[in-house]
Amino acid sequence: MGKIKAVFYDLFKDYRFTVAFVVIVLLLFLAFLSVFSPYHPQRMYQVTRGLPPSLEHPLGTNWLGQDVFWQLTFAIKNSLIIAVVAAFFSRIIAVIVGIVAGYKGGVVDRVLTTVGDTTMVLPFLIILIIISMILKDWARHLSNLGLLLAFFSWAWDARVIRSQVLSLREREFVLVAVLSGMSTFKIVRKQLLPHVLPIVFTTFINNMSWAIGMEITLAYLGLGIDPTVPTIGTMLQTAIYRQALFLGLWWWLLTPIITAILLFVALYWLSVSISEYLDPRARFQRIGLKR
């Protein structure tokens, strides 16, 4: 426990981490609030249309008769679910592919690398659009969209992990592990995985912001999940589609935009500060530690 405290102590020295942390906690809190929402997320005309921000409706109401603040709580929750599902499953694929390809080498490596390279060069936006058009019903569910995004985002990170494992494999402690009679599986789990986890962690965050961005893009194109389910993307899309600006309902349009910006910046700073913390060289410079 003391160790975790100490890690946070070092991390909080970086203002970027502190800001990002506060923002993320705030957004998580908002997402959590959705449980207590007095309104249904998808039903329309529950409140008076087009009210500006007030005490009763902190972020006003939209033209569809929904409270923007409570819509936002659902939107954050749903966007985060998509992002976490996408990041989680793509990390699993990336770790397995990366480690197997890097440690086994040979034919296995070549096959896996080719598959990965192929998914990387595919024009994934177009394919995503096509898939979400064909599998419209399937892709409308939050977690299914997350899975779809996961499938298109593992390859690059698998490559990074593979190259790290490739260099780890030659290191003396791995040879010693072989000599100590450890099985390949155990070597992977015990000797390699801990070295790979930092990458998994920071790319997890990057992948989340990528997934959120992709969700917004798809929603803007009218694809992806059911447009009545609030996410940051669908909120933005509805506001634009219903001409919020023309109607003078700036709070309706600005809310998803500002939330998206906050989320992107926070995730970016989180990932940068954590990867700097995990990178020994940068870390020595900041907290000063001699080998």
Next chain:
Amino acid sequence: MDIVLKTENLKTFYVLESMGEKKVVQAVNGVDLNIPRNEIFGIAGESGCGKSTLLKALLASLEPPLQLIDGKLLYLVDGEYLDVFSLSDDKIKELRWSYISYIPQGSMHVLNPVKKIKETFFEFLESHTKRKDRSEYLNLANEHLKELGLPSRVLDVYPHQLSGGMRQRTVIALATLLRPRVILADEPTTALDVVAQRAVIQLLKRIQKEFQNTIIMVTHDMGIHAQVTTRMAIMYAGKIVEEGPTDELFAKPIHPYTKHLIQSLPKIGDKEPREGIPGSPPSLVSPPPGCAFHPRCPYAFERCKVESPEFVKINQNHRVACFLAD
């Protein structure tokens, strides 16, 4: 005797803060050195004794977490002593390579792996001289290599094509292009085998003879010191414990640590059992009280455990910090 480089009670520590705790590594802890012109000056000691940190300090290259705590560093530039730590960064940069230069341990980091050697030479010349012409650079580089007895064809290959010994010699050639008055060499031969090592030492000797400058060489290998240095200092736990002419130090070592360093080396033709120095080098975070060597010293007595020995002059050139010399 001209002193080209001088330190007065130099103290540089690593000040680390991790997990909310402050840690101070006393890597260079009060070093007084007077390094004469026209000599190869050796600094010997085990790893973790602070010798590499001392070199960094002599180069005035203090980057966090390494900090100057106390003391002075003086360079003799154009007949005048400059207090280096009070100079501006620009001035220090100007002195680097032209007045004082540095040969690192691993030569791979210095040479750009994707460029031919001559490009690295050109880049170096471009950033350090006023001249602008490539053919002039090429002449300069060729001339310099010729002077050092190195084949000029090394300019036309990539670093990985060179053998380890030749690569290190090329780095040395690069570091001496501007004819520095003082050259600092940090374990320049550790990664090399004996034959390549000999070739590198041969080159350093030649450079010193040719340019009549000063080389300060750090290595733990007493054999190298015996071969190349004219004067040397033994370092232990951040301090100099003995200093004198190399011949004298090998013939009549006074400090028990110096004796150990010399005697523990095996020789071909002599299978006598030899022992290493018992124990491990001390921690620089919390060095032992008194004389830092006392826990490993076979001659230690009560006084050594509480009091830190001052330097005693054996003669004009030879000093030692040990109570046994009193």
Next chain:
Amino acid sequence: MEKVLEVQNLTKVYSVGSLFSRTKITAVENVSFYIKPSEILTLAGESGCGKTTTAKIILGFEEPTSGEIFFEGELVSKKRLKKREFMRKVQAVFQNPFESFNPLITVDDIFFETVYNYGLTRDRDEAIKIIDDKLRVVGLSFEDINGRYPSELSGGQLQRISIARSLLINPSVLVADEPVSMVDASLRMSIVNLFAELKNKVGLSVIYITHDLATAYYVSDRIAIMFRGNIIEMGPVEEVLTNPRHPYTRLLRESIPEADPQRKWSQEITIADIEYEEYLRQGCKFAGRCPMAKEICTRQVPAEIMVNDVMVKCHMYDDSKNEVWK
């Protein structure tokens, strides 16, 4: 004559270079040697002579291009002797003690792994006893490693710990790949002495790979000098190092920096400048640098000639074992 481990005609070819100009480098060429029980055999030579590749092939980390390895007369291959069985008998220690332990895992872990994986015991207390026994052999105890991370231990300690780990399963052969080159000179002797002690007490055979001829002389029984993938001289260490026959061995012998300032190198030497050139030579690979080279040396690979107890691969000894080259 008993042989624990024997390699016959080991060859390893790498292809290096870019996509379009690949060159075949024979890193190990027709290498044959054996080791007897309770013997220390040194494989010596400069970096890139193939000694580490040879070790990696023996340990199964590299596949040889051709050649066989026998353990106690039995062919070691996937079918005849299982890898686990072989590793039970042949263990290794590596060059860099800091690299030999996973920095993220406590040092004791790999000890328990070794004990459990080779089925020495299932019981933790019994395992601790086995581990403690072996650590005592190297002058440490279980307490010294329990719950400690590699970064908390010194290089000398880690190297001894590394040796203790390799001894856990009582192997008959220990392959020590440059075990002292990263360790301070003052601590080298303790490690080298350990090998001698293990040889005498438990009859361990050690393949000691090094470029440090002084410790090789001090500790080993026989020595094989490697040059560019070939063993060019092999025999009793006393004979090979005090009376070197091959010109390269002579050069190596002379290049050891002796800790005696009165005996400095006089001759200037040349070294290979381009890394791969010597590998690609026809005839004797050393001919380009050899002071005795004749026309035949650049044309024809010298045969293995026995001069007394010593095998030499040099044309000087071609006719009627005449040691004088006219």
